[in-house]
Structure formats: C-alpha cells, structure tokens
Amino acid sequence: MTTPPPSPLAAGRSDGASVRIGALVPLSTPGWVEAGHHLLVGLQLAVHEVNAAGGIAGRPLELLVRDTAADPQKAAAAVEELAGLGVAALAGEYHSVVARAAAARADALGVPFLCSSAVLDALTEQPTEWVARLAPAQSHGWRIYADFLLGAGHRRIAVATQSSVYWASGTRVLREYLAPRGGSVVELDMTTLSPTAVCEALVDPGATALLLLVGHPEPAVPIVRAVRRDRRLAEIMIGAPAGQPEFPTWARLLGGDSAAVPFLRYLPDRLGPLGARVEAALRERLGVAPSFVAFEGYDTVVVLAEVLRSRGADEARAPDPWTRVAVEGTRGLIRFSRVPGIGVRQWTWAPTQVVDRDPAHPDRFRVLHTG
The missing domain is CATH 3.40.50.2300 (Response regulator)
Known part of the structure; x- marks a missing residue:
C-alpha cells in the first residue's frame, strides 16, 4: 500500500523548529494598507500570546508574512511559495477578490486556509474542505x-x-x-x-x-x-x-x-473579558483604537492554534480541519458549518x-x- 504524502498541515507540525503559518496581507498600494496593518497586528499579537503560553506542543508558532498588494496573481503566487515552504496553514487577506484567488490555489494544493476578513459569498467556485472563513458572508x-x-x-x-x-x-x-x-x-x-x-x-x-x-x-x-x-x-x-x-x-x-x-x-455591542483584554493590547500596539479587522486577525490565529494543538499527524493528512473547532474568540464562540450557497466552512455568524x-x-x- 502506498502511503499518501503528508498534507502541508502535517508538514508544518513535523518539519523544523517552528510551526509556520503563511500570512497573506495587503501591505502596499493599491491594497488598503491601513486595513492590512490592523489585520497583521492582530495576527502578530495572537502569535505572541500563543508562544508565551507554550506554543504548539512546545514548539513556537511563526508567521511568514507576504504582501498581496490587493493583487490576485500576487496572492496566488504567494500561496504557491508558502506551500513549497511547508507552512502548516494560510491565514489572513482582506480584499475579497484577492482572497478568492488565494482560496483557489490553497484548495488546489491542499493547504488549509482560514480567511480572516474577505466577505464575498463565492470565495471558491466549488465546495472545498480546505478553506474556512471568519468574516460574515456579504x-x-x-x-x-x-x-x-x-x-x-x-x-x-x-x-x-x-x-x-x-x-x-x-x-x-x-x-x-x-x-x-x-x-x-x-x-x-x-x-x-x-x-x-x-x-x-x-x-x-x-x-x-x-x-x-x-x-x-x-x-x-x-x-x-x-x-x-x-x-x-x-x-x-x-x-x-x-x-x-x-x-x-x-x-x-x-x-x-x-x-x-x-x-x-463585525463586533458585539459589548466585548467579553477576552475581547476587552485583547482590545487593550491591540490599542497599545496600534497606537489607535483597533478596528474589527484587527480582532479578525487575532481570532484567525486563535482558531489555527486550536486546530494545530488538537489534530494528530495522521488526522492532519486529511482535509477539513474545521469541523471539530469550538474555540472562544474575542467576539464569541467560533464554530464552523456549511451554509447553502457558500462553498467554504463558515463561522455563522460573527456579531454584526x-x-x-x-x-x-x-x-x-x-x-x-x-x-
């Protein structure tokens, strides 16, 4: 019997000193740079806190950041590069059209991708088990x-x-x-x-x-x-x-x-204890009040860390790492489900x-x- 090659999720857990996540973020024009900065700061804060709490089974979490510049082709190329580097998963992106290109490549390559902010309903042309989304559908x-x-x-x-x-x-x-x-x-x-x-x-x-x-x-x-x-x-x-x-x-x-x-x-009327603590930490890092996009970035890493901690290497070879997720984020309990007309696993719904x-x-x- 031929053993199938490990998925990028499995590779990310077993290769090298750190567990790596590829982060797709618009950090230069014509991308919305301000939104990209908030998203990245949210991602980075959560990585810092995961590592302060012991990382993933004792191994540090590491972000490999790539600037998409609101360019779908650049995003697709970044997915290819990051997959080749053996990242455990992909995270981020703000612009819907760019996220759609990234999701298509992640699906084709079998790389888990948790989209933070893009809302376009048709994030993928066909249903996929590799892609999930935090932001509400448009x-x-x-x-x-x-x-x-x-x-x-x-x-x-x-x-x-x-x-x-x-x-x-x-x-x-x-x-x-x-x-x-x-x-x-x-x-x-x-x-x-x-x-x-x-x-x-x-x-x-x-x-x-x-x-x-x-x-x-x-x-x-x-x-x-x-x-x-x-x-x-x-x-x-x-x-x-x-x-x-x-x-x-x-x-x-x-x-x-x-x-x-x-x-x-996409925020609740009142933040709970976790959300309030994260809000203060984000404000300190940003120097301004954090946007909902910063919270989306933070919650993205919270979900991925839960996935990486909970799934063994054998399970990680299979698609759909999202169905067992139930984790407290800054804006409520995050679970993923199927929604008619939407091809990715969806948190239904973030507070709006x-x-x-x-x-x-x-x-x-x-x-x-x-x-």
Missing part, C-alpha cells in the same frame, strides 16, 4: 445593512459604484433584498461620473441615501466632500457598508464630514453592527443597528 452582512436602511425610512437608494465583482455582488444583494420590501436601487457608474456629476444625478431621482461602493480614499473622499457641500442634498444620507469609515484615515481626511456615514462593523462616527465626537462610534 449576503448576510449587507442584508442587515439593508434592514437598517428600511428601518431608517430609506426606500430609494443610490449607489456610487466601480467595476468590481465585490461591488457588483453588493449591489445585487441590496437590490434583491430591498425590491420585495418596496425599495429600489439606482446605480451611478463612477467610471464615467465625477463627484460633481454624482451630485447632479442625485437631485432628480429622489434618492434619500447614497451608498459608497467605491475605493478609499479615491473616489470615496471626494464624493463625500461634494455631496456634503451641495445644499440641495442636505437631507441625503451617505452610507458605506464596506467599512471605509472604520479607520482613522477616514476621519483625518474628512474631518467633520467623516461623521454620520453608517457602515458595517451598523455604526457611524458621532457628529459631536468623530473619534467615537455610535451603534445604530444590530443584526
């Missing part, structure tokens, strides 16, 4: 956002959007959820419109909310400035479901205009809020709706 989070819009009295929604699978998917989720409930979505194509033209387009259709399904800072910041300064649009609510206002750069660039822009955030920056104190957040 269809889940954006329906919660649509509920918030309806509850706030918004039925006619305009979306300023760019060409992207992610933005197109978000627009579709909103339209399909709002239409049966008396709502409608009008698309404003930012490949042809300037921020001033967006203002003109908003005057006649009667939309009461404008959602920014565009990149940050360009063109999101100029759009906000233009709309805020147009007196005809004083009653228009600006929203950003993808989370652009979460990070300090948003407030720094927009000042007072940064407030009252609701977005999705709609929040904005308080107009009276733009450095503080207000919880507007909880899903």
